[in-house]
Amino acid sequence: MKKYILVLILGFSAVLQAQNTISGTVTSLTNQPIKGVSVYAPDLHKSTTTDADGKYTLSNLPNGEAKISFAFVGYASQNKTIKALQKENSLNITLEESIFEMDEVIVSTAFNKMQSQNVMKVEHETIKQLQQKGTATLIEGLATIPGVSQVSTGTSIGKPVIRGLSGNRVLVYSQGVRMENQQFGDEHGLGLNDAGVESVEVIKGPASLLYGSDALGGVLYFNPEKFAGANTFKADFSQKLFSNTLGSNSSLGLKTSTENWKFLARGSYNTHSDYRVSGGDRVTNTRYNETDFKTGIGYSNSKFSSVLRYNYNNLDLGIPEDGIAAQSSSKNTGFPRQGVFNHLLSLNSIIYFKDSKLDVDLGYVANDRSEFEDSDIAGLHMKLKTFNYDAKYHLPKAGKLESIVGIQGMHQTNTNFGDEYLIPDATTNDFGVFGTANYEWGSHSAVQAGLRFDNRQITSIENGTIGEEGYFKPIDRSFDSFNAALGYKANLAQDFTMRLNVASGFRAPNLAELTSNGVHEGTNRYEIGNSDLKTEQNVQTDLNLEYKTDHFEVFVNGFYNHINNYIYTSPTGTVLDSNDVFEYIQNNAKLYGGEVGLHFHPHPLDWLHYETSFETVTGKKQNGDYLPLIPANNWNNTLRGEFKIKNWLEDGFATLNVSSTFNQDNVSGFETQSNGYTLVNLGLGGTVKLGKTVFDINLNGNNLFDTKYIAHLSRLKNDGVPNIGRNVVLGVNFNL
Missing domain, CATH: 2.40.170.20 (TonB-dependent receptor, beta-barrel domain)
Incomplete structure (x- = not known):
């Protein structure tokens, strides 16, 4: 047992010595720095935002490949991949103004690409967007997405319907895990709350x-x-x-x-x-x-x-x-x-x-x-x-x-x-x-x-x-x-x-x-x-x-x-x-x-x-x-x-x-x-x-x-x- 603990400690020590970083500046087409841009490494659940000068830094990144997304309201999102990280990496980004919704990284498909790059069309809605519609429950908000409906019993029980199919024919995933809650039953709702x-x-x-x-x-x-x-x-x-x-x-x-x-x-x-x-x-x-x-x-x-x-x-x-x-x-x-x-x-x-x-x-x-x-x-x-x-x-x-x-x-x-x-x-x-x-x-x-x-x-x-x-x-x-x-x-x-x-x-x-x-x-x-x-x-x-x-x-x-x-x-x-x-x-x-x-x-x-x-x-x-x-x-x-x-x-x-x-x-x-x-x-x-x-x-x-x-x-x-x-x-x- 002591041998395994020692290996783990040495492994963690070696890991902590690696300090790969990415830093840079995010600007507009007019070369003006953009403050508040969300810089996110989805695999690491690591994020930061740009400062008043448009600068950002992400630390402790993997030795191999890193995917970084840049998103800000009013601008087209960008998803960048650095294939071989060095100890210090520089990545400057120029964002273009866009009046349409931000291009999001799609997690539910195999290769986690942005929607504009994805082979499959996937509908994406933030919970904030659904809540702005004033719906009482999560399933009511989902039913406003084209192609999605609900089988409802009053306001408390709702089951998702996707293009006419429901019950055990539709899977629900939360936290990366398949939800199982007797979803075959008519009296059984989604089982999820939109908080968090x-x-x-x-x-x-x-x-x-x-x-x-x-x-x-x-x-x-x-x-x-x-x-x-x-x-x-x-x-x-x-x-x-x-x-x-x-x-x-x-x-x-x-x-x-x-x-x-x-x-x-x-x-x-x-x-x-x-x-x-x-x-x-x-x-x-x-x-x-x-x-x-x-x-x-x-x-x-x-x-x-x-x-x-x-x-x-x-x-x-x-x-x-x-x-x-x-x-x-x-x-x-x-x-x-x-x-x-x-x-x-x-x-x-x-x-x-x-x-x-x-x-x-x-x-x-x-x-x-x-x-x-x-x-x-x-x-x-x-x-x-x-x-x-x-x-x-x-x-x-x-x-x-x-x-x-x-x-x-x-x-x-x-x-x-x-x-x-x-x-x-x-x-x-x-x-x-x-x-x-x-x-x-x-x-x-x-x-x-x-x-x-x-x-x-x-x-x-x-x-x-x-x-x-x-x-x-x-x-x-x-x-x-x-x-x-x-x-x-x-x-x-x-x-x-x-x-x-x-x-x-x-x-x-x-x-x-x-x-x-x-x-x-x-x-x-x-x-x-x-x-x-x-x-x-x-x-x-x-x-x-x-x-x-x-x-x-x-x-x-x-x-x-x-x-x-x-x-x-x-x-x-x-x-x-x-x-x-x-x-x-x-x-x-x-x-x-x-x-x-x-x-x-x-x-x-x-x-x-x-x-x-x-x-x-x-x-x-x-x-x-x-x-x-x-x-x-x-x-x-x-x-x-x-x-x-x-x-x-x-x-x-x-x-x-x-x-x-x-x-x-x-x-x-x-x-x-x-x-x-x-x-x-x-x-x-x-x-x-x-x-x-x-x-x-x-x-x-x-x-x-x-x-x-x-x-x-x-x-x-x-x-x-x-x-x-x-x-x-x-x-x-x-x-x-």
Whole structure:
């Protein structure tokens, strides 16, 4: 043991002797220094900002290659790579003014390139941008991204839908770890709070090459907030108030860093009463309370970088059953209610070699879910424990060829502790191996390809009495899948970019689909699983066209997604215990559609922006019938003005948003059609400076005209319960 400790000490001593630095100056095209530019080394979680002279310094960088990004509002971002670091390196940067959104480094794809260099089109939104829209929850903010919707139960429960696919067909990643929280269930929400989250990336399409099973429909990848810059300490407090739910959201964060060590902690509390519909009535028992805590500690030097993060989330939420009944503004949940505890522990490490690096992500997720029907004794109580591992080796570059090989896996156990069983006790094991490569030529062309093999093993335990409700026969199934991806990016003309991607994905059937044998709460359906279900397998083709100049940007995204062995429920024509009996069956299916939009910034009205987007998706079974839970077409328009008032208001903005959702007449045989509606939203905010007091403020009025509407993907639609009425949101954020 002493020998190992001595080796570690000597290793650390040798590491600490290496002091590679990068320094330089950031200027504008007029050769003026730019103060406050964010200089960030993403692999090391190390950042700094330029001083009044535009100068910066980053220390303790790896001996091999280093990626550095430069970003500042109003300027086009730059991402630089220094291939062979010396002890002292000089890198001067000239930033060009740009009125469009900053070009971000995309973390969710294999090679972590900036979006303008990426072969795949990935949607990127900061949480600050989503919060400026005044949405009450994280999933509501996500649903404003073109191609993303939500299946909702009131304001407290929302499940992401990407181009018509949801549930186990969409993966959620947080802190670099796959989130597992019984996401197959209709009553189960996202399980994440936006406090302590920096941004979200949305992959719209099969991503099994990097993420394995269940990424058939896409990925939501949440990036945690960055650590403080080297040798700084930061503290902030934010408060949001919601008029409709009489709600409050409070958050306090602290973070500090030295040259090598980094630490942060953030706590938040979210509480809401029943939401009010147009006209003044409240939807009974849609209230909820949420406590969230996040912390992280990191260490980096010239040889490796490691970050340990922990997230605790406690959600107490009411389950609406009676629609608009007893009226109350209480925030104490009634029966039935649900209690959900999530623990997420992640360790993200990068080890640097001379010309290569090893990226290892380890994660542990513990999901404890209870449902209380009419007392404080849980009838349904499940604990889902998941261990994830993901190791990617970035091989040495061969000219302009980059390549990665990796392994990925998961060990998961589900255990029941209540009298009611929704799914049986079971164990799931995943293992995958993959390789991918990216080749660039010229200044704007690239091709990317990859191949992967996966195996999923599911074993469950027998429970109950044969022939009775709640009986689960034991299963022992193994599912294999090969998947591939091929993408091409090129500039067809100046300012005109094309991306073409073809990728396959897969999803092994989940426990509910394999084993269900009972009444599915809230649907009045008796569901019967099918232990012989096959793996869902899809192939999707995506085409992205973008044209961007200094004052005009337009994009067109089109996709066609063919799914073999699509799993869904179908009526058997029989009735059991006064409930219609449904069974899980399979059929081939297809989804197609896309998004189109433009951003216009007229000159010389530099303060004015107009953005519009339209999204559509159609889903059909092989026999021509429509698929369920397909979002209605939507047309979204936003007029945004940016301004500054003397010395007391900076980065001011005012927005007028008109969102029109159309009729949804293309429904499955068990859905009802939905009428269209138009919502008008206003926003106002900026950074206020009153002496030494500086704070950000947002004031939003959502559904300003108190329109009465029922969203097509609302689970309360069958009971005729409308969505939320007018909601005024006030938010402030202080840097302490």
